[in-house]
Amino acid sequence: MNELELKYGCNPNQKPARVYMEDGSDLPITVLNGRPGYINLLDAFNAWQLVKELKAALGLPAATSFKHVSPTSAAVGLPLPAELKKACFVDDVEGLDASPLACAYARARGTDRLCSFGDFVALSDVCDVTTASMIAREVSDGVIAPGYEPEALEILKGKRKGSYNVIQIDPDYVPAVQEKKQVFGVTFEQGRNNLKIDAELLKNIVTKNKDLPESAARDLIVSLITLKYTQSNSVCFAVDGQAIGVGAGQQSRIHCTRLAGTKADTWFLRQSPQVLNLPFKEELKRPDRDNVIDGYINQNEEDVCADGIWQRYFTRQPAPFTAEEKRAFLATRQGVALGSDAFFPFSDSIERGKLSGVQYVAEPGGSIRDDAVIEACDKYGMVMAFTGIRLFHH
Secondary structure, three states: OOEEEEOOOOOOOOOOEEEEOOOOOOOOEEEEEOOOOHHHHHHHHHHHHHHHHHHHHHOOOEEEEEEOOEEEEEEEOOOOOHHHHHHOOOOOOOOHHHOHHHHHHHHHHHHOOOOOOOEEEEEOOOEOHHHHHHHHOOOEEEEEEOOEOHHHHHHHHOHHHHOOEEEEEOOOOOOOOEEEEEEOOEEEEEEOOOOOOOHHHHOOEOOOOOOOOHHHHHHHHHHHHHHHOOOOOEEEEEEOOEEEEEEEOOOOHHHHHHHHHHHHHHHHHOOOHHHHOOOEOOOOOHHHHHHHHHHHHHOOOOOOOOOOOHHHOEOOOOOOOOHHHHHHHHOOOOOEEEEEOOOOOOOHHHHHHHHOOEEEEEEOOOOOOHHHHHHHHHHOOOEEEEOOOOOOOO
């Protein structure tokens, strides 16, 4: 199949819409179920590249959750501790530990559950039954993978009243070296970003502390590969083989870091006893629990502990999560990796990273204020590598 007609483009008024191969060859995808849209496929193709690259770099199954052409998280298939299983709402999944792919998906989907609502999923490996069963119970638009076990495919076909988008991609497909796109009727052309991200990029350590453990190098690689497919400017916090906070599309580097750091803090705090022991009503649905947890941690639009409000969500009134309690819990979280798609122009991002347990940093270097950034890292005993490469993505 050379061409696929789409329902519409980015918006319903943008018709007609299609994807096609300009050279007349077959599309590298097969739609097994559903009818993917324009944005679905933008997410799917970016997400597939991310997980394929993660798998190649680290040798572990990988998964990502995409929304509006940026990842909410990405992860490799490491086992989940009990607290993380509960925080990700997967503590009831049988056979989870036996499926590294399912572990990767649980981490990726569970990191930022608020932003992953209505996501597009990418899997580096053939989708198994455990992973499909977990995807089936989340609010999601579709999934792309190199294949599906027969039973897994049937599970996914039953999602969203049979309309769930299931896409199979040819894992051997290699796109052309040059890529094109049009903006305002003008064609842009550039070489594809085929830069290989691996431990070699982390050799130039510029701080006094040069002790970069293998686990930290892995997390920096997760961070950098995630950034390669995130709308710029972008910053990514990672730990334990997963991206835990992605700040995408901000005009200022410090705003990227603040956004990503807040998401990382929320991910950590979801695993605190105060959150894990919230007395939710049994009938409260998963997305509603996500919203309530976010409100409980970040005290946003609604005080979920207030009289007249808590009764909607809980069987008893929970105690508020105080600022002191949150700071004390976050102070126990260390060993976090921080990656940036371009250099840090000021030391403020290092200061913000420290608040979220950052100990390892990777950025291109090349700012006239590099010395100030290195000095800030040295003040906290951090390890920082200058990669020498920029990872802008638009």
